Amino acid sequence: MGRLDGRVAIVTGGAKGIGRHYSFALAAQGARVMIADIVDGAGEAAEIAAQHGANSVASEICDVSDESAVKRLVSATIERFGQIDVLVNNAALYAPLPEQKFTEIDVDLWDRVMAVNLRGTFLMAKHVAPHMAGRRYGKIINIGSGTAVRGIPWLMHYVASKGGIMAMTRAMSRELGDDGIRVNTLMPGFTLSDSIVNENPGHVETARNRAVASRALKRDIHPQDLLGALIFLASADSDFVTGQTIAVDGGNVNT
Numbered sequence: 001m002g003r004l005d006g007r008v009a010i011v012t013g014g015a016k017g018i019g020r021h022y023s024f025a026l027a028a029q030g031a032r033v034m035i036a037d038i039v040d041g042a043g044e045a046a047e048i049a050a051q052h053g054a055n056s057v058a059s060e061i062c063d064v065s066d067e068s069a070v071k072r073l074v075s076a077t078i079e080r081f082g083q084i085d086v087l088v089n090n091a092a093l094y095a096p097l098p099e100q101k102f103t104e105i106d107v108d109l110w111d112r113v114m115a116v117n118l119r120g121t122f123l124m125a126k127h128v129a130p131h132m133a134g135r136r137y138g139k140i141i142n143i144g145s146g147t148a149v150r151g152i153p154w155l156m157h158y159v160a161s162k163g164g165i166m167a168m169t170r171a172m173s174r175e176l177g178d179d180g181i182r183v184n185t186l187m188p189g190f191t192l193s194d195s196i197v198n199e200n201p202g203h204v205e206t207a208r209n210r211a212v213a214s215r216a217l218k219r220d221i222h223p224q225d226l227l228g229a230l231i232f233l234a235s236a237d238s239d240f241v242t243g244q245t246i247a248v249d250g251g252n253v254n255t
């Protein structure tokens with residue numbers, strides 16, 4: 001028996017990087033998973049279907065910054081699975097971002113980071129929450145980042161967007177509590193995802209050793225390290241937890 005049997009989860013950015021691990025982990029606990037990403041998640045969906053059955057998964061291409069695309073995704077999920085219990089707001093502009101002084105950040109790039117990371121998280125919650133409210137139950141897991149607490153340099157657009165997500169989580173939890181919807185932030189430390197390792201070796205070089213040295217537990221973080229907290233926040237085990245930030249970072253930021 002899985003801890004998420006009978007549940008339906010949407011994972012944005014669920015086709016690659018850490019999100020791919022979230023999609024597989026939720027399915028392994030019995031959830032039916034909608035993989036939503038700007039890249040095609042059909043291959044990941046086929047892998048999950050092979051392990052857990054054809055009705056365990058679907059995938060849609062969706063740009064979370066686009067409200068009409070978000071509405072289509074939510075409708076497609078309801079049509080396919082009939083309900084939505086868990087939303088993992090993981091999509092973000094992160095791995096491809098070059099490190100830059102903020103005085104050199106182009107305004108268009110600033111706006112794009114805000115559109116995907118902050119507006120995307122807002123739009124997904126905006127269109128999923130009414131379905132959850134109708135069933136008086138739901139779990140929204142917003143993906144934050146330790147960078148917003150530590151204020152790391154050279155990624156100020158990203159750091160600001162993640163700070164916004166973490167603040168939004170608190171406000172959202174207050175608005176949605178009466179509907180039985182729990183809203184929390186899962187806040188990873190610097191994690192060796194395939195995306196960051198392959199797409200931004202320069203950032204890995206800057207961040208990796210600095211991050212490990214700042215932890216109580218001095219080792220790298222891998223996507224697998226995040227899955228216990230993800231499943232806790234998605235499952236009934238955390239039904240009286242809302243508005244919180246859960247850091248999974250080896251004891252770097254003390255929340």
Ligand SMILES: NC(=O)c1ccc[n+]([C@@H]2O[C@H](COP(=O)([O-])OP(=O)(O)OC[C@H]3O[C@@H](n4cnc5c(N)ncnc54)[C@H](O)[C@@H]3O)[C@@H](O)[C@H]2O)c1
Pocket residue numbers: 012013014015016017018019036037038039062063064065089090091092093094095096116143144145146187188189190191192193195196
């Ligand atoms: N890797 C880390 O060190 C780390 C640390 C803390 C938080 N995070 C967060 O974890 C999440 C995953 O990070 P990752 O390391 O896998 O990097 P990533 O850049 O691969 O993750 C972003 C995911 O979002 C998708 N995406 C990008 N733009 C999108 C859009 N407009 N619409 C829908 N999907 C879109 C990407 O295709 C990808 O699947 C991100 O929210 C990131 O900010 C990562």
